[in-house]
Amino acid sequence: MPVNVGIIGFGTVGSGTAEVLIKNKELISKKIGDEIIIKKIADLDIETDRGVPIDKNILTKDANEIIDDPDIKIVVELIGGTTKAKEFILAAMEKGKHVVTANKALLAEYGKEIYEAAKKYGVGIGFEAAVAGGIPIIGALKEGLSANRIHTVFGILNGTSNYILTKMKEKGLPYKDVVDEAVRLGIAEDPPTLDVDGTDAAHKLAIIVSLISGYPIDYKEIYKEGITHITPDDIRFADEFGYVIKLLAIAKQKEDHIEARVHPTMIPKENMLANVNEVFNAIYVEGDFVGPNLYYGLGAGRRPTGSAVAADIINLARHIINGEKGVIPPLGFSKEEKSSLAIQPIEELKSRYYFRVSAVDRPGVLSLISGILGKYKISIESVIQKGRKKREDDSVPIVMLTHEALEKDVRKAISEIDMLDVVKDKTVVIRVINE
Amino acid sequence: MPVNVGIIGFGTVGSGTAEVLIKNKELISKKIGDEIIIKKIADLDIETDRGVPIDKNILTKDANEIIDDPDIKIVVELIGGTTKAKEFILAAMEKGKHVVTANKALLAEYGKEIYEAAKKYGVGIGFEAAVAGGIPIIGALKEGLSANRIHTVFGILNGTSNYILTKMKEKGLPYKDVVDEAVRLGIAEDPPTLDVDGTDAAHKLAIIVSLISGYPIDYKEIYKEGITHITPDDIRFADEFGYVIKLLAIAKQKEDHIEARVHPTMIPKENMLANVNEVFNAIYVEGDFVGPNLYYGLGAGRRPTGSAVAADIINLARHIINGEKGVIPPLGFSKEEKSSLAIQPIEELKSRYYFRVSAVDRPGVLSLISGILGKYKISIESVIQKGRKKREDDSVPIVMLTHEALEKDVRKAISEIDMLDVVKDKTVVIRVINE
Numbered sequence: 001m002p003v004n005v006g007i008i009g010f011g012t013v014g015s016g017t018a019e020v021l022i023k024n025k026e027l028i029s030k031k032i033g034d035e036i037i038i039k040k041i042a043d044l045d046i047e048t049d050r051g052v053p054i055d056k057n058i059l060t061k062d063a064n065e066i067i068d069d070p071d072i073k074i075v076v077e078l079i080g081g082t083t084k085a086k087e088f089i090l091a092a093m094e095k096g097k098h099v100v101t102a103n104k105a106l107l108a109e110y111g112k113e114i115y116e117a118a119k120k121y122g123v124g125i126g127f128e129a130a131v132a133g134g135i136p137i138i139g140a141l142k143e144g145l146s147a148n149r150i151h152t153v154f155g156i157l158n159g160t161s162n163y164i165l166t167k168m169k170e171k172g173l174p175y176k177d178v179v180d181e182a183v184r185l186g187i188a189e190d191p192p193t194l195d196v197d198g199t200d201a202a203h204k205l206a207i208i209v210s211l212i213s214g215y216p217i218d219y220k221e222i223y224k225e226g227i228t229h230i231t232p233d234d235i236r237f238a239d240e241f242g243y244v245i246k247l248l249a250i251a252k253q254k255e256d257h258i259e260a261r262v263h264p265t266m267i268p269k270e271n272m273l274a275n276v277n278e279v280f281n282a283i284y285v286e287g288d289f290v291g292p293n294l295y296y297g298l299g300a301g302r303r304p305t306g307s308a309v310a311a312d313i314i315n316l317a318r319h320i321i322n323g324e325k326g327v328i329p330p331l332g333f334s335k336e337e338k339s340s341l342a343i344q345p346i347e348e349l350k351s352r353y354y355f356r357v358s359a360v361d362r363p364g365v366l367s368l369i370s371g372i373l374g375k376y377k378i379s380i381e382s383v384i385q386k387g388r389k390k391r392e393d394d395s396v397p398i399v400m401l402t403h404e405a406l407e408k409d410v411r412k413a414i415s416e417i418d419m420l421d422v423v424k425d426k427t428v429v430i431r432v433i434n435e
Numbered sequence: 436m437p438v439n440v441g442i443i444g445f446g447t448v449g450s451g452t453a454e455v456l457i458k459n460k461e462l463i464s465k466k467i468g469d470e471i472i473i474k475k476i477a478d479l480d481i482e483t484d485r486g487v488p489i490d491k492n493i494l495t496k497d498a499n500e501i502i503d504d505p506d507i508k509i510v511v512e513l514i515g516g517t518t519k520a521k522e523f524i525l526a527a528m529e530k531g532k533h534v535v536t537a538n539k540a541l542l543a544e545y546g547k548e549i550y551e552a553a554k555k556y557g558v559g560i561g562f563e564a565a566v567a568g569g570i571p572i573i574g575a576l577k578e579g580l581s582a583n584r585i586h587t588v589f590g591i592l593n594g595t596s597n598y599i600l601t602k603m604k605e606k607g608l609p610y611k612d613v614v615d616e617a618v619r620l621g622i623a624e625d626p627p628t629l630d631v632d633g634t635d636a637a638h639k640l641a642i643i644v645s646l647i648s649g650y651p652i653d654y655k656e657i658y659k660e661g662i663t664h665i666t667p668d669d670i671r672f673a674d675e676f677g678y679v680i681k682l683l684a685i686a687k688q689k690e691d692h693i694e695a696r697v698h699p700t701m702i703p704k705e706n707m708l709a710n711v712n713e714v715f716n717a718i719y720v721e722g723d724f725v726g727p728n729l730y731y732g733l734g735a736g737r738r739p740t741g742s743a744v745a746a747d748i749i750n751l752a753r754h755i756i757n758g759e760k761g762v763i764p765p766l767g768f769s770k771e772e773k774s775s776l777a778i779q780p781i782e783e784l785k786s787r788y789y790f791r792v793s794a795v796d797r798p799g800v801l802s803l804i805s806g807i808l809g810k811y812k813i814s815i816e817s818v819i820q821k822g823r824k825k826r827e828d829d830s831v832p833i834v835m836l837t838h839e840a841l842e843k844d845v846r847k848a849i850s851e852i853d854m855l856d857v858v859k860d861k862t863v864v865i866r867v868i869n870e
Contacts, residue, residue, distance in 0.1 A: 021582070
């Protein structure tokens with residue numbers, strides 16, 4: 001018997017999903033042994049042509065027509081946002097329907113509630129499209145690497161930020177110019193706040209951390225820092241030191257706590273992540289048995305995201321066709337953790353650091369700065385202080401890489417340095433990894 | 436109720452599998468909601484200590500003790516080879532047991548028979564470990580990318596060959612010296628015939644082609660060529676042209692046929708596969724919706740392969756615990772293709788080519804060679820003919836890159852060229868990709 005699907009939200013991802021299900025209908029039927037039929041699509045706008053060959057009669061403005069339809073077995077939520085979307089998903093689950101969603105914000109914020117509802121009503125929830133678009137990283141973490149304790153994840157999870165950093169590097173242009181161009185080209189939203197301030201990557205990291213730990217964590221616990229303060233100077237200095245600057249989402253699972261943070265990071269040029277450019281996403285995963293793994297692809301866009309949503313639909317349709325009850329639990333853990341997971345406060349982080357101090361070019365300045373660093377046990381690995389041309393405020397950049405130091409010491413030291421008379425601007429601090 | 440597993444073959448992969456199931460027992464139980472118990476391990480050698488904490492009483496020399504045990508629900512075949520292994524797998528399936536195997540040679544040669552048996556007896560067969568070790572590429576193709584028509588696959592699927600090519604490039608050493616060292620270090624078998632002649636990669640490619648097409652193809656139909664004729668000269672010339680030489684497994688799915696071939700290939704330095712070094716594996720996959728995807732990790736070794744075998748065991752154990760009947764069909768296709776898949780003969784290939792002709796350094800030689808190429812409609816894109824020191828046979832290398840040409844024309848042209856008096860050695864031909 002064909003499997004009926006209802007799609008709520010006929011925007012970019014919704015139309016990509018409909019397109020792949022229609023265009024590859026024959027292939028998909030061969031795979032699962034029966035048809036997947038899009039029975040209804042709900043959207044407030046049922047007039048605009050999305051370029052997908054559907055019967056206009058399946059369009060409705062009322063999402064409840066999908067949720068209340070007893071013939072629809074899989075409800076696909078693609079409207080985004082956290083209010084209506086949550087309402088629809090919970091209502092669909094209550095009616096025993098499986099759910100597929102691409103809504104990272106919703107899962108990052110209300111994952112716990114939604115995963116519990118899925119378990120309560122015995123339905124599956126697919127969210128492959130919520131992290132890194134077309135890259136099947138959710139499947140890899142839930143199934144392919146399921147025997148491993150995953151101790152490290154480094155992800156380039158936001159395509160817009162990666163595009164901006166790539167172009168800043170290639171063209172030597174300041175952040176603002178590149179963003180303006182990206183907005184013009186339709187690559188970035190106007191303004192691209194949640195992309196460039198690290199929120200979107202933190203949403204995705206929250207989902208990844210939940211999957212590798214079994215604890216549905218709240219993304220607000222994740223430290224985040226965006227890319228808006230990165231300058232072409234920093235990118236150039238990084239290059240001189242042998243590094244590339246990327247917005248990384250980092251998770252490290254330790255014995256009794258987990259590190260989870262999103263921030264611009266200097267990574268060695270030889271690292272494969274350093275070569276992930278433009279709007280591409282990539283996730284580096286290290287497990288105790290599998291060792292290092294890397295996954296690379298397009299993290300957004302109508303077709304790649306549609307591919308991921310459709311994979312979840314196919315997966316659930318197979319279960320339905322086989323008349324199966326059990327589905328893999330939302331996070332892949334049948335017994336979930338009861339206690340909460342301790343996320344390390346950023347102040348406790350040990351890392352190497354890059355500092356760019358804007359200081360007056362005068363004898364004794366470097367010794368003043370390094371004196372403060374020494375007081376906080378921050379030891380310098382290398383310094384670049386070249387005869388560069390002065391800026392309007394009379395300052396020159398003093399650039400340093402440190403050995404491993406404690407974040408809270410760094411914060412104290414930098415705030416002291418920034419109060420010096422000879423320092424003319426806020427010091428730029430970028431964390432450095434050597435892996 | 437705990438799920439009992441029997442492992443046949445306690446070698447490298449067998450002990451890696453046992454190790455991960457034991458070491459991560461608690462984590463795995465949390466995931467699937469019950470225990471996985473290794474009830475028996477069969478091997479001819481039950482004396483040698485594998486460094487895995489197991490009860491000696493579970494060891495047996497008789498694989499049938501596993502196959503005949505009604506309490507064992509999953510049989511794991513890790514002995515390799517294609518005779519006994521096939522016998523054991525078919526016998527286990529007949530008894531209604533699910534099977535997990537890492538045996539690429541077996542699936543490449545007898546896949547059709549084994550997949551049919553799995554369907555006949557309604558059991559699952561997991562073979563994540565058969566291709567690219569720890570990289571969950573089988574899961575990605577069967578599930579994560581299931582909505583896509585996969586049209587292109589480029590794989591670095593043999594770690595030994597990749598190690599050899601990496602070291603030849605790094606150290607400028609000839610093939611033989613590097614192989615000797617690799618054997619000494621235990622990285623390569625002695626002799627590493629099936630690794631370096633392309634057979635192992637062809638086995639894996641056969642499995643990939645079966646998965647993306649739904650036709651269980653015979654690996655013997657795959658054209659293969661090894662790396663033994665590659666010299667440091669070729670690697671250096673490739674570098675001058677902006678390329679790196681890798682042993683690539685290539686599949687291209689067209690409307691009415693498929694290309695499937697394994698050979699040394701020159702790939703542009705900027706291509707991510709060009710930066711996959713040492714014993715690492717990587718698979719580049721392009722689907723009609725997902726676009727480009729890359730998967731990278733360790734393709735062999737006790738722990739990564741054990742991780743993949745264990746993932747399959749966990750997956751099947753979930754089905755058993757949930758009391759489910761249906762499993763995803765072996766190749767992910769519920770309706771398999773009846774007709775056979777047309778694999779393009781290598782003679783019909785259109786490609787760009789690299790030639791290294793060993794010719795006497797005399798006026799008119801280049802014109803002689805290019806005359807022959809012209810006759811076969813092979814047009815030259817660039818030539819390197821530098822004042823290099825002559826070899827013992829008085830020859831110098833003439834190196835050329837061509838525009839796209841037809842393989843059968845190339846073969847004819849090269850055999851004419853090699854018959855010229857001025858040509859002192861067999862011309863080296865390497866296919867070039869520009870993607």
